[in-house]
Amino acid sequence: MTTPGRKRKRAATAGQGGQRGDEPGEGGADEAAAFIAEQAKSLRELAGRHKLDVLHYLLGMTQLEAEEHVRLRSKRKLS
Template sequence: MGDEAGGEGGPDDALVLIAAAATELAKLAQRHKFEVLDHLLAMATLEADEQLRARNRRKLS
């Protein structure tokens, strides 16, 4: 089965989608002045980006 499950993309695709969704949700939270949600969603975006960078570093080594 490898990195893909249920016909969905692999982990890298999931991380890209999560980062994009969290970014858009953070914009919505900002617009409505939901400061804590904005902060948490920004953290989720950063974490997804970091996970993707870490996966890419492992692939290069």
């Protein structure tokens, strides 16, 4: 409990000053996009088998977007 008029101090974190998603144990945005593409592909196949057409379509779009992100980022790194 805090006393009136005083604000709580923030708890110290290991990733202070770093960008979100760059905490230890996480691979950053590129790795996250690759993981999302992989998982979206699996979920899309599942949705297709069960004839969940809208989910199948949306997961396909998610997969394409994630793959595009990975492709563009790797292209920039090569330049």
